[in-house]
Amino acid sequence: MTVTEQEREHIAVYEVVPRPDVFSLWERRRNRQLHWFVELVAEATGTFLYTFAGAGATAAYVLGNILQLPGLGSVLQIGIAYAVGIALAMAVCLSTSHGQFNPGITIHAVVFHGLPPLKAFRYIIAQIFGAYIACLLVYIQYKQLIHAAVDALKAKGVYDTTMFTPSGPGGIFGLYVNPGSNLGYVLVNEFVCDFVLGLVIFASTEPGNNLSTPTTMPWLISLAYGVVVWGYAPIGLAANSARDLGGRFAALTLFGRAASGGNYAALASLTNIPATLLAGVFYELVFNDSTRST
Numbered sequence: 001m002t003v004t005e006q007e008r009e010h011i012a013v014y015e016v017v018p019r020p021d022v023f024s025l026w027e028r029r030r031n032r033q034l035h036w037f038v039e040l041v042a043e044a045t046g047t048f049l050y051t052f053a054g055a056g057a058t059a060a061y062v063l064g065n066i067l068q069l070p071g072l073g074s075v076l077q078i079g080i081a082y083a084v085g086i087a088l089a090m091a092v093c094l095s096t097s098h099g100q101f102n103p104g105i106t107i108h109a110v111v112f113h114g115l116p117p118l119k120a121f122r123y124i125i126a127q128i129f130g131a132y133i134a135c136l137l138v139y140i141q142y143k144q145l146i147h148a149a150v151d152a153l154k155a156k157g158v159y160d161t162t163m164f165t166p167s168g169p170g171g172i173f174g175l176y177v178n179p180g181s182n183l184g185y186v187l188v189n190e191f192v193c194d195f196v197l198g199l200v201i202f203a204s205t206e207p208g209n210n211l212s213t214p215t216t217m218p219w220l221i222s223l224a225y226g227v228v229v230w231g232y233a234p235i236g237l238a239a240n241s242a243r244d245l246g247g248r249f250a251a252l253t254l255f256g257r258a259a260s261g262g263n264y265a266a267l268a269s270l271t272n273i274p275a276t277l278l279a280g281v282f283y284e285l286v287f288n289d290s291t292r293s294t
Contacts, residue, residue, distance in 0.1 A: 036119075042097035043123050044130035046089035047242045050101060051134035053085025054078060055247065059142045059172045066149040066169070075230060083226035090218040101127060103241040104194065104276030105201065112280060124242070131246025135173040139254055146172075163258070164251075166234070170259050174251035175244050175268050177236040186236040187267055193228040193237055194272040198279025200224035206283075208292035238268035245269050 030038055057078045064072025090099045100106045103124045109115035139146065146169050153159040153168065164170040165178060177186055204212040204220045212220055228239060238244040248269070251259035261268070 039097040040122055040126040042093040043101060043126040044133075046093040046097070046099060046101040047127045047130035047246065048134045049089040049092065050082065050085040051131040051243050051246060052138065053088070054082035054243070055135055055138045055172055056141075057081035059138055062167060062169060062172050063142065063145045063149050065167065066152055067145065075233065078233070079226045079229035082229050083222040086222040086225050087218045090221070094218075097123070101240075101242065102272070103127060104198065104272045107273055108276055108280045111277065127242035128246045128249070131242050132249050135247050135250035136253070139173065139250070142172075164261070170251050170255055173254065174248045174259050174261055175238050176261055177264050181236060183263060183267060186264065187271060189232055189235040190237060190267065190271040191275045193232050194239060194275035195279045197224050197228060197239060198276040199283055202280055202283040203287060206288060208289060236264070239272060241269050241272055
């Protein structure tokens with residue numbers, strides 16, 4: 001008996017790789033009754049992976065500089081870590097929750113694709129929670145070096161001026177700008193980078209874009225994140241409200257109200273949302289073409 005091409009296209013995974021009965025029973029219940037919960041876990045896991053990768057590389061760089069441990073990290077390493085974290089997040093979670101991992105993308109889905117607002121709200125909470133947990137774990141894993149760095153800053157008399165900056169231990173978790181930065185320029189930097197990211201995301205996920213396949217799409221988006229980190233993170237860049245808020249809540253949990261971030265906190269957490277929406281409109285008006293064949 002032969003199998004036609006059409007039949008091959010509809011062979012389920014379990015027909016090729018059978019699962020144990022206990023997992024099959026759970027899968028049926030999950031898909032019928034608990035899929036909404038699994039989607040939230042996937043969104044949280046995605047932002048966890050992205051933040052865990054990036055914050056870990058940031059910890060190595062910041063603590064290496066403070067403790068004068070050469071070769072422990074670099075901006076290049078941080079950009080690569082965030083890029084790979086994005087790719088890992090999509091590889092693990094994309095098929096479960098559509099891989100939004102970013103409140104800006106989620107709100108865009110509400111405005112342009114009819115995602116129910118309540119579902120979007122749950123997604124955003126899950127995204128922030130995933131980043132929060134990632135930062136707390138990074139703190140635990142680096143705790144000894146973080147405490148040594150804090151002691152070093154106090155010994156040098158620069159704790160108050162360095163702790164909650166991109167160069168201080170607080171900057172591993174919360175996002176800050178360098179002292180004296182003009183927030184107007186930081187806003188422009190954030191908006192432009194977030195617009196570019198949004199544009200690449202929408203182009204890469206467009207079904208009619210034959211240059212972006214399911215295999216290359218995660219890496220195209222990841223490279224876009226790498227580009228903005230490598231080139232523009234030193235000015236001040238959040239790029240994702242979930243990463244910013246999850247990290248800031250973790251910093252507040254660990255270090256108290258001094259970690260709040262001041263006026264920059266609102267800029268970091270909100271700018272990517274209008275920038276992403278504008279990028280979506282720009283892509284639809286200029287580049288998207290529904291008559292393309294897939």
